[in-house]
Amino acid sequence: NAGVTQTPKFQVLKTGQSMTLQCAQDMNHEYMSWYRQDPGMGLRLIHYSVGAGITDQGEVPNGYNVSRSTTEDFPLRLLSAAPSQTSVYFCASSYGKGYEQYFGPGTRLTVT
Amino acid sequence: QQQVKQSPQSLIVQKGGISIINCAYENTAFDYFPWYQQFPGKGPALLIAIRPDVSEKKEGRFTISFNKSAKQFSLHIMDSQPGDSATYFCAASRGSLYNFNKFYFGSGTKLNVKP
Numbered sequence: 222n223a224g225v226t227q228t229p230k231f232q233v234l235k236t237g238q239s240m241t242l243q244c245a246q247d248m249n250h251e252y253m254s255w256y257r258q259d260p261g262m263g264l265r266l267i268h269y270s271v272g273a274g275i276t277d278q279g280e281v282p283n284g285y286n287v288s289r290s291t292t293e294d295f296p297l298r299l300l301s302a303a304p305s306q307t308s309v310y311f312c313a314s315s316y317g318k319g320y321e322q323y324f325g326p327g328t329r330l331t332v333t
Numbered sequence: 334q335q336q337v338k339q340s341p342q343s344l345i346v347q348k349g350g351i352s353i354i355n356c357a358y359e360n361t362a363f364d365y366f367p368w369y370q371q372f373p374g375k376g377p378a379l380l381i382a383i384r385p386d387v388s389e390k391k392e393g394r395f396t397i398s399f400n401k402s403a404k405q406f407s408l409h410i411m412d413s414q415p416g417d418s419a420t421y422f423c424a425a426s427r428g429s430l431y432n433f434n435k436f437y438f439g440s441g442t443k444l445n446v447k448p
Contacts, residue, residue: 225376252433261342263335263422263438264377271431279435311376320365320426320434324376 223247225325227312233331234302242297242328244312252315253295254322257281257308264311270295302332336360337425339439346446352410354442356423359404363425365434368397368408371420371441380421381408413446420444 228243246253254269256279266279270289284306286298295314299306309329313322339356346352356366367382383390383397383406390397396409410417420441426434 256438261440263337263339263424263440264436265438266435269433269435271433275431277430277433280437313376320367320382321379322436324378326374326376 225312225314225323227310227325227328229328230326231329233333234299235333236302236304238302240299240302242299242310242312242330244295244297244325245293246295246312246314246323247293248314248316248323249292250314250316250323251292252317253289254279254313254315255285255287255295255297256311256313257306258311258327259308267297267310299330304332306330307332335440336437337423337439339423339442341442342440343443344445346413346444348413348415348446348448350413350446352413352417352444352446353407354421354423354444355405355407356425356439357403357405358425358437360425360427360437361404362427363437364428365426366397366399366406367424367426367436368395369422369424369438371422377422410444413444415446415448418444418446 255267256264268287270276312325369377370380371377394411399406423439426436
């Protein structure tokens with residue numbers, strides 16, 4: 222099992238550009254989430270999904286879009302990148318009610 | 334406004350000593366309190382977790398103490414080792430739409446265990 226994988230590991234964008242962060246899991250988990258990690262802020266939930274076709278917003282959803290067409294994949298789209306979106310992004314998956322989350326290795330994004 | 338407050342921000346402990354990290358919360362709807370360990374360049378990994386119906390949970394050298402009336406919980410690492418050097422996050426979760434548990438994380442504590 223690869224667990225939760227994320228690509229790319231690093232990305233630099235210019236303000237206004239769009240991009241998609243990829244996340245995949247091979248554990249057949251129903252629940253998947255996206256978090257951003259900023260210094261002194263911990264992790265904050267951006268969006269989450271409880272199954273294919275079902276998504277909802279977290280604490281900090283503005284500027285991000287998600288969709289989930291398969292159990293395995295949960296991409297995060299930045300519509301028009303802003304410097305405030307410079308962060309490390311983590312994808313996580315979990316089974317059941319989502320108590321134990323398995324995190325991916327993260328994507329470090331810099332927006333200039 | 335951060336829903337879970339964590340302290341200290343950083344901690345230096347000698348090998349063999351006890352590391353203590355504290356967290357506090359306000360929302361009484363929280364019903365699950367995990368601690369995550371994160372090494373540089375890696376994602377967080379679940380270390381230990383507790384529910385509010387018990388006051389203490391121990392797994393090996395790691396113990397969570399939970400004080401429901403004070404709305405506080407803490408992580409104790411006994412016999413701290415250099416390999417424990419990492420960033421530790423507390424978190425709290427509650428149920429939400431679709432029966433999904435939304436997690437709220439503390440700001441993290443960077444632990445350095447000196448050999």
